[in-house]
Amino acid sequence: MSVLSLADVYRARRRIAGRVCHTPLIESQSLSEKAGTAVFLKLETVQPTGSFKLRGATNALARLAEQGCRKVVTASTGNHGRAVAHAARALGIEATVCMSALVPANKVQAVRALGAQARIVGKSQDEAEHEALRLVPEEGFAYVPPFDDLHVIAGQATIGLEIVEALPDVANIVVPLSGGGLFAGIAFAAKSANRAIGLIGVTMARGAAMHASLAAGQPVLVEEFETLADSLGGGIGLENRYTYALTRDLIDDTVLLSEASIARGIAHAYRHERLVVEGAAAVGIAALLDGVLPAERIKRGPLVLVVTGANIDMDLHRQIVDTASPQADSHTIL
Incomplete structure (x- = not known):
């Protein structure tokens, strides 16, 4: 029996209503032509904080506010921290966000601009998390995990509800894979509607903690590297309570x-979809362009790529668009 229930997801949807956008699901002509099947983009880029993370953070903080909480701390690779800062300001809660030196400066600045305190600690997400957890007993904060929390997962699961309601015949959903909060939530909601829906996790080759943990059969530590998909960095925690098991039980393929x-995914999104996306948000597009999504799954019917965020440094984005090879844009995948 799952630790998460559909009732949790529907409660999350009611709790975040009016605070979070119901995001568009649009068909991509260019990607549909390449895949040989209808390809849709779920655009979490339009959220007020530029990322899906606002869903889980808002659900978790709104619940804490109901309990009288007035001070929270979290660890983040950037987008979760921004979401916590945004939700905290709206709810009148003090927020502190711990981040490593690998977090891009634009994401740190965005957290501070929302009135939260940003603490830069160490060179990994794990070090930032240790600092956040230290503050819980020492300074009386409530901790808001970036992914391994049922209320955060339930908030992200509302994306899955929106997908299956808008596209009941969806055959496959491609989700960026990191700590597993997003993947577990979407997969739970989608497979609760139709167990046959394929869930494909996509991540960067270096420092992919959930992928390494799934391969090992248990949560493991990985070295964290700089990557264009910076939002997918960090470990899943050796004491992972929820997202590892949920992801293990619900994932169909990993890429x-x-x-x-x-980089090609980022450039394609801009050139062909007129979308500015960060690296983590481009991985589904990149996997489709590279032809590495399982062909037998793609041929089954409509495919949804979850485009998770737009919070890329614009100087870096310009450089990528100017230099990324368009070679992958020029061939048919299937």
């Missing part, structure tokens, strides 16, 4: 991508 592939 790893090179940095060059991620």
